[in-house]
Amino acid sequence: MIVADKKPMEEIIEQVKDYRKLLIAGCNECVTVCEAGGKKEVGILASALRMYFMNQGIKADIDEITLERQCDHEYLEEIRNNIDKYDAVLSLACGVGVQFLAEKYLSTPVYPGVNTCFMGVTEERGVWSERCQGCGQCLLGKTAGICPISRCAKRVMNGPCGGSSNGSCEINKELDCAWQLIITRLKELGRLDDYETLMPIKDWSTERAGGPRKVVREDVRQ
């Protein structure tokens, strides 16, 4: 899932303090799972902003909605008939949702309510960590299911660097060395010979180095 973190309340207030009719739009997908922008967070933020405006003696209307997704046309269409009622929208979706909402409703300012962080997993409730950088050419089959792109600080492709020590990365002792994990797992799988195979130079053009990316699938396109 896409992992996001809540923006500080002060930053959110600064963004929306001049508006009087505000829609807070949550998203029922990734940001709900990582407890940053789901229905509950929308309710809490709406209550907090109502109190902020009330405290300032300002009358403000703050409505709440949580869409199934903000990264698909069909769900964003649900607010088409109401969007003009609002001075601004505060979207608690990831950066993708915020942008898609802004693209769709050109005359309404849209503000982000979360900081979008990475694609990752829930290690335990309250702890999320990165697992994928969307490099566009998945090599997990060669690395025993552990990604050296997203989990190695240097993104090296052929074994650990000199900073690997007792299974930890030099940038942080709490951080596992991805290559140590890969070698251990290859050993467990009886595939240590794979480690001897030199990886070819990676084509980074399918990653961000090649500019904004697009997937076009003619087989499913309408």
Place this chain on the structure above:
Amino acid sequence: MNYPNSIRIVRMPCTGKVDVLHMLRAFEKGADGVYIVGCMEGDCRFNNGNLRARKRVEQARRILNAVGVEGERIEMFNLSSGEGPRFAEIATEMTERVMALGPNPLKEGKKKMAA
């Protein structure tokens, strides 16, 4: 055993059921202070309900501070069901704290809005 009659008790099955939103809504609706009374830490029938409640109280306090309502107006207490006198003591302590802080500042804001 007496405690201040300004206290309104809301019964919950466990403090773990108390949500941040419940606490915020109480202030939004004009409560001058809110405190959560849970079982002793380590004695929760549902293992960690009171520990979760404490974290939620802390979260609510941070939000209240950010929107200009004094965070001291919210507090979490732990005591066992046999400690009636302590319950009364806490009620008095919170009442005195809230009296010193004065009314919920949102009430003043509401008056301004109405004017």
